[in-house]
Amino acid sequence: MIEVTAAPAGAADVRAGSRPVRLAPADVLRLGLLGIHTRKVRAALSALGIAIGIATMIVVTGIPASSQQALMNQLAALGTNMLRAQPVPDRNPPVLLPEEAVGMASRIGPVTRASAVANTHAVVRRSDLVDPNDSSGLSVLASRADLLDAINGKVRSGRFLGPATEKFPTTVLGYVAASRLGISDLTPGRPAPLVRIGSRWFTVIGILDPMPLTPEIERSVLVGWDAARTVLGFDGHPTVIYVQARENAIEDVRAVLPATVYPQLPGLVQVSRPSDALAAKRATASTFSALFLGLAGVALLVGGIGVANTMFISVLERRREIGLRRALGANRGQIRGQFLTESVVLSALGGAAGTVLGVLATVGYAGYHGWPPVIPAAAVAGGIGGAMLVGVVAGVHPSIRAARLTPTEALAAP
Numbered sequence: 001m002i003e004v005t006a007a008p009a010g011a012a013d014v015r016a017g018s019r020p021v022r023l024a025p026a027d028v029l030r031l032g033l034l035g036i037h038t039r040k041v042r043a044a045l046s047a048l049g050i051a052i053g054i055a056t057m058i059v060v061t062g063i064p065a066s067s068q069q070a071l072m073n074q075l076a077a078l079g080t081n082m083l084r085a086q087p088v089p090d091r092n093p094p095v096l097l098p099e100e101a102v103g104m105a106s107r108i109g110p111v112t113r114a115s116a117v118a119n120t121h122a123v124v125r126r127s128d129l130v131d132p133n134d135s136s137g138l139s140v141l142a143s144r145a146d147l148l149d150a151i152n153g154k155v156r157s158g159r160f161l162g163p164a165t166e167k168f169p170t171t172v173l174g175y176v177a178a179s180r181l182g183i184s185d186l187t188p189g190r191p192a193p194l195v196r197i198g199s200r201w202f203t204v205i206g207i208l209d210p211m212p213l214t215p216e217i218e219r220s221v222l223v224g225w226d227a228a229r230t231v232l233g234f235d236g237h238p239t240v241i242y243v244q245a246r247e248n249a250i251e252d253v254r255a256v257l258p259a260t261v262y263p264q265l266p267g268l269v270q271v272s273r274p275s276d277a278l279a280a281k282r283a284t285a286s287t288f289s290a291l292f293l294g295l296a297g298v299a300l301l302v303g304g305i306g307v308a309n310t311m312f313i314s315v316l317e318r319r320r321e322i323g324l325r326r327a328l329g330a331n332r333g334q335i336r337g338q339f340l341t342e343s344v345v346l347s348a349l350g351g352a353a354g355t356v357l358g359v360l361a362t363v364g365y366a367g368y369h370g371w372p373p374v375i376p377a378a379a380v381a382g383g384i385g386g387a388m389l390v391g392v393v394a395g396v397h398p399s400i401r402a403a404r405l406t407p408t409e410a411l412a413a414p
Helices: 011-017 025-038 040-078 101-106 147-151 175-180 225-232 247-261 276-317 319-327 332-369 377-404 407-411
Strands: 082-087 111-119 139-143 155-158 170-173 194-197 200-208 220-224 240-245 269-271
Touching (some): 040 377, 082 247, 111 147, 139 225, 240 247, 247 269, 332 377
Parallel strands (some): 139 220
Antiparallel strands (some): 111 139, 155 200, 170 220, 194 200
């Protein structure tokens, strides 16, 4: 006869209670913060290590980016996005671009500015006593009032032609032209110098700065478009059209510009190739990009090694704590979660501090050198994110090692 004995009441509850307790994410976070809170100095030094690594990453990307932006601004100021269209020279009869050619060029989609000059074939002299045929190698050009915007030119002294002056016999000298005519500067309050253009005297109202990408303007004497018509007999046909376009579309604009300004025979219009400064600008950008990646990788590697070393030491120092928790029922997964959370939180705190320090250092250094401060968004976002990733990678092996410790060997550790 088989006797069946009923299980004592509550036995099922005991067996159910022997199952490992599942920890909520908040509990795991509190356990991870426990090591940081109880070892504040060690945690601060560890966070400082990762903070220095992340700050280094921000600085080595932000400072070169600021320097690069300053260089880009200087190259752009030269006119790297500028094209010059003009008829094929030495053709008989000469090619006459339409008077509306500037407006036609400005309607090309990527074009941002367009202006023009025209050769008046007049002779300029410093005095009426000079040989009428001696032009000193200078050209007299009719200029539109918006020319300087199209060629990124600047006035060194005086002012440029405008609506109030382009209809009158006034002129602006290029940098080389002013030197050859013996006019070095315009002094406010003193009578403006005069130059002889054709048979008329013109008042010099401005002198331009050097313009390396448009040397023909440096050697020119510029008169207003309307004044050239009424005083010098200019026919209104532009001879050189200057176009600025978006840099990423400069080659496309160059391809369609001849057919746009002279649709009858596009082959009779030649367009300058993009400036060598643009090629230098693009090469500089790619060089700096490669440098950013290399330096950022080194900085993160150094920070990761520091965190990994800290976590290994933490596991060795806290073996008794690990053994006690295992003896009280904590499983290996909970031990791994505790140390991995501690590593990630430690790295995140260091990453946040390093990001702030790196941004402040970059802004201060750029401001000291007069550069526009540039903080790459990827560097800022990667500051904390990269630190947390480093914390995960650096904490995986120490947390696994901690979880493999049995209660007996952990408690028996010296």
